[in-house]
């Protein structure tokens with residue numbers, strides 16, 4: 001199963017093999033179980049401003065900027081974009097509501113697989129659209145000794161954000177990596193799209209309510225149903241990746 005996925009990737013991208021040096025992890029919905037709170041905050045805030053955005057739809061837009069999410073709904077329901085001021089007010093209200101919720105838990109299975117990856121001499125990196133200032137502290141508290149600050153890509157490093165490949169291209173640059181020297185681990189359709197567009201073997205971990213097809217249709221090379229599922233199969237996948245094709 002893995003062999004076929006690897007061969008398809010190599011053929012599509014014109015490589016002879018994968019020399020695995022780093023694994024690039026998205027954060028929300030992969031390392032932290034923060035998406036239920038984000039979806040809830042989006043749903044409630046948009047309703048407060050007279051818009052309809054279901055929780056499930058919020059998952060479809062995961063990774064987009066706040067402005068982009070607001071404008072998709074504004075266009076649909078009013079036929080025009082929100083003003084800068086509206087965007088600012090809505091996004092601020094959403095952030096305030098999100099911050100009132102209890103801090104998200106570490107995703108089960110995440111620390112386990114990160115530890116295995118690190119022990120194998122492969123570098124784990126974080127690539128997120130989030131710009132919370134406490135990000136590094138939270139990562140260090142929850143995943144002690146795993147990540148290096150200078151290898152992180154956050155909202156401060158990029159202009160476009162996912163689904164643009166920029167965040168993943170930036171991660172390759174920071175890590176001194178070629179696309180076939182890394183893997184991407186993503187839970188959202190737009191994140192998968194970004195990883196695939198960067199030419200990196202992209203693993204979807206479907207930790208949310210969307211059907212698998214929303215991730216596979218964006219070009220995910222492999223799909224697991226949870227982080228524990230990814231953790232359980234990691235060794236087998238790693239061995240398959242090391243075999244010269």
Ligand code: CA
Nearest residue numbers: 026028029188
């Ligand atoms: Ca995510």
